[in-house]
Amino acid sequence: MPHFNRDNEIFCQEDVLREDYQPEKLQERDAELEEYEGALQPVINGAQPRNIFLYGKTGVGKTAATQYLLNHLHDAAENYDDLDLTTVFLNCNNLNSSYQVAINLVNELRDPQDQISTTGYPQQAVFDMLYEELENIGGTVLIVLDEIDNINNDNILYELPRARANGNLSDVKPGIIGISNDFTFRETLSPKVKDTLCEEEIHFPPYNADELQNILSERADAALYDDVLDQDVLPLCSAFAAQDTGSARQSLKLLYKAGDLARKEGTDSITEEHVREAQHTIERGRVEEGMKKLTTQGHLALFAVVSHALEGKTPVRSRDIYPRYKTMAEQAGTDPLVRRRMNDHLSDLSMQGILTVYERNEGRAGGSYYDYELDVPTQLALTVLEEIERIDVPQSVRHQTA
DNA sequence: ACTCCACAGGAATTGAGGGGTG
DNA sequence: CACCCCTCAATTCCTGTGGAGT
Numbered sequence: 001m002p003h004f005n006r007d008n009e010i011f012c013q014e015d016v017l018r019e020d021y022q023p024e025k026l027q028e029r030d031a032e033l034e035e036y037e038g039a040l041q042p043v044i045n046g047a048q049p050r051n052i053f054l055y056g057k058t059g060v061g062k063t064a065a066t067q068y069l070l071n072h073l074h075d076a077a078e079n080y081d082d083l084d085l086t087t088v089f090l091n092c093n094n095l096n097s098s099y100q101v102a103i104n105l106v107n108e109l110r111d112p113q114d115q116i117s118t119t120g121y122p123q124q125a126v127f128d129m130l131y132e133e134l135e136n137i138g139g140t141v142l143i144v145l146d147e148i149d150n151i152n153n154d155n156i157l158y159e160l161p162r163a164r165a166n167g168n169l170s171d172v173k174p175g176i177i178g179i180s181n182d183f184t185f186r187e188t189l190s191p192k193v194k195d196t197l198c199e200e201e202i203h204f205p206p207y208n209a210d211e212l213q214n215i216l217s218e219r220a221d222a223a224l225y226d227d228v229l230d231q232d233v234l235p236l237c238s239a240f241a242a243q244d245t246g247s248a249r250q251s252l253k254l255l256y257k258a259g260d261l262a263r264k265e266g267t268d269s270i271t272e273e274h275v276r277e278a279q280h281t282i283e284r285g286r287v288e289e290g291m292k293k294l295t296t297q298g299h300l301a302l303f304a305v306v307s308h309a310l311e312g313k314t315p316v317r318s319r320d321i322y323p324r325y326k327t328m329a330e331q332a333g334t335d336p337l338v339r340r341r342m343n344d345h346l347s348d349l350s351m352q353g354i355l356t357v358y359e360r361n362e363g364r365a366g367g368s369y370y371d372y373e374l375d376v377p378t379q380l381a382l383t384v385l386e387e388i389e390r391i392d393v394p395q396s397v398r399h400q401t402a
Numbered sequence: 403a404c405t406c407c408a409c410a411g412g413a414a415t416t417g418a419g420g421g422g423t424g
Numbered sequence: 425c426a427c428c429c430c431t432c433a434a435t436t437c438c439t440g441t442g443g444a445g446t
Binding site for chain 1: 443
């Protein structure tokens with residue numbers, strides 16, 4: 001018989017540590033906020049907004065700063081009758097083309113009963129629909145494109161800022177705010193887009209350990225009961241996150257998870273040990289998540305590496321991975337891919353941090369190649385693969401470590 | 403300084419699969 | 425229904441490249 005008790009020895013307000021929690025004020029980002037505010041000033045003046053481009057790694061406050069400032073902007077706009085401000089927020093996370101972005105913007109602006117499908121239309125038709133929706137709204141429209149680096153062609157970034165100049169829009173003043181996790185994204189933009197979109201650029205640097213600790217301690221004060229934190233916990237959380245990504249999100253997640261572990265244990269304090277364990281489970285979750293998203297072919301490529309690892313034959317070059325991959329694919333009843341393609345899967349895997357890759361070059365006779373090695377515990381990879389892909393791991397392979 | 407290997411990874415193309423319009 | 429549009433995995437072809445051996 002399950003019974004639910006309120007177990008409150010640790011958290012008094014655990015929401016404060018969750019990812020979607022919006023703090024009232026943003027810490028440690030004063031300089032960036034000031035710059036950002038300046039860039040938004042034309043909106044209040046009723047002028048054509050400037051296009052703004054924000055870049056910095058995940059969890060350094062880009063999105064939070066945007067939401068924070070836009071809220072204030074809306075409040076300020078209330079005071080001026082002639083100011084009609086709309087903001088559209090779109091996360092381009094699962095979108096990879098301008099076409100998809102345009103469709104999603106249209107759907108964002110339209111009635112829920114009047115949505116359009118994500119394929120089928122000619123590109124220009126979608127842009128026309130988008131212009132029509134924008135005209136209907138009128139006034140100043142700020143379009144926030146979060147994680148904009150996911151898209152691989154920049155048509156829409158070219159179209160939107162110029163729509164007004166090209167006569168596609170007349171009653172509306174559009175402004176684009178692009179948010180990118182990848183500062184090299186800017187370099188991949190075509191020159192014509194670069195100078196329109198990047199009128200204002202604001203760089204968000206990673207937080208350092210001190211800044212993270214300040215952020216954490218403020219949130220911890222609100223989220224946790226007094227005296228549940230061991231002395232080393234906050235410094236450790238911030239150090240882990242600072243070393244890795246400099247992301248506030250990461251450090252908060254770590255603290256939350258550590259607290260969660262402590263709660264499950266029924267103890268009334270969070271220790272350094274909890275933090276280390278939390279770090280571990282988060283890492284494991286990340287890997288599993290990454291592996292689940294792969295296609296069957298990706299799993300097979302990974303599996304080929306795993307099987308080499310079981311024999312202690314890693315790192316292994318792709319030349320040697322291929323034959324094994326091939327037989328495994330055949331056993332699994334799938335058509336094996338061509339080598340070129342399997343290499344793509346391998347490099348996907350290393351991008352996700354599931355494999356590590358070493359560049360080798362043996363010169364004249366040897367040539368250059370990549371050596372791959374598992375970047376996760378072999379058993380973990382094996383377990384996950386068996387779970388999700390129904391691959392029968394031959395006993396011979398599995399016990400070869402012995 | 404030059405050469406030459408083995409591969410990485412870019413470019414172009416295809417074909418199946420989502421969907422549209424009239 | 426015929427015909428068109430976009431996407432994505434996959435294939436084919438090809439150029440680029442780092443550095444040990446000459």
